[in-house]
Amino acid sequence: MGRLAIIAGTGALPGLLAARHPALIVQLAGVDCAVTGAGVIAARLEHLGRLFADLRAASVTDLCLAGAMRRASFDIALLDPETTALLPRIVAAQGRGDDALLREVVAIFESEGFALRGAHELRPDLLAPEGVLAGQGAPPADAARATAVLDALGPLDVGQAAVAAKGQLLGVETLQGTDAMLRFVAETAPGSGGVLVKRAKTGQDLRVDMPAIGPETVALAAQAGLSGIVVQANRVLLLDPEAVVAAARARELSLWAVP
């Protein structure tokens, strides 16, 4: 692998990657990025031409998209010529679902000669290993119900997470993300004792929008009155594993990673 740049979204992942791999950090306008310092450059999605030039000037060969970027600003009035030329591809992709746009952005970077690296390739130690990670026993029947819902939605490029309790569906992740869904469940169905299931979508490109949970996910699940969390083994990142497991134990939530 050559010189790495991390296009940094919100959350802990960009920092966890940078802690292990020397990298240029790209901070997009409008994205609340927690990494700061000398190795951080500012960029705009409207100025892809300048971003490509900046990356080449820094001898970057490899790119990693890490963390949520859904609130990146995009003002059509600011477009540079390179981005204007790419606009038809971006707009067409935007209408095809959560992941289609990210896949198109990846394709654009690849056609500029950059190699895309998944966060899980850079930090395989963050992948949830199969097994009972906190608590005991097997996942409850509600996990199968939530998983069936995610399986049905995956082909539509929708849904990494769902909550079920007592055979009933209480939440389905939409564009607003897992945390927003858990807050909804906490407000509308408190104390349900249900289970959160988080998995990669069928056919999801794991190099972008890798599913992840952190200690805050565990805290929100506990606030929503859930009894456990089921993640997909080797396809969901724990940010970071020790903190997530400790948070689950502290709140007496079970945590399973299943195939």
Add this chain to the structure above:
Amino acid sequence: MGRLAIIAGTGALPGLLAARHPALIVQLAGVDCAVTGAGVIAARLEHLGRLFADLRAASVTDLCLAGAMRRASFDIALLDPETTALLPRIVAAQGRGDDALLREVVAIFESEGFALRGAHELRPDLLAPEGVLAGQGAPPADAARATAVLDALGPLDVGQAAVAAKGQLLGVETLQGTDAMLRFVAETAPGSGGVLVKRAKTGQDLRVDMPAIGPETVALAAQAGLSGIVVQANRVLLLDPEAVVAAARARELSLWAVP
């Protein structure tokens, strides 16, 4: 049709039915029923034996379940012998999804000799007729996206409603209902300009849990910043049609009923 009893859930539907058909109204403990007066009897789900006897004493032959009953209380300590005997059927159904329990309750009433009538049979004038009911033009592409999501979830007995905007999914109805979903969208994705789609689930027994929208649904959709509502023609009730259309026009929301 013989003598009718309406098992009355929340919302306007029980009153709209009773306004056209003389009926005994059954008010379940824990359900906030808006109909009051001389023709109302109180009942408990735990005392089905007594309810069957009360209905027969009033010469009731036909039953209609109308309105949402999800908060009906059910305390296992209060069960009468008849209900205790039915408990295995009720518990088994409860684990199989939103509609399975209602279908089992219907089967139980039918096996007691009562005929189940759908609200749409009693008030076909409340069914949304196909066409542009408010606004103009055709439903936006987002309606197809939300409909595809509902089609995928229907076989799982989940989801009568979804919200999509700009190709992205913003809300999926879960047990908490359409209004809770719209409040979630209003809080987490205000001003999206999206569309609400409400349809019967694939294979749904329209005699129970008939999809319906009222003026409040329109008001909540407007608060969520949506631009339109698409309902399934002849399978969604408007409570009542004039008020729903007037609410949509007043808020400049489009309202379509499509096959």
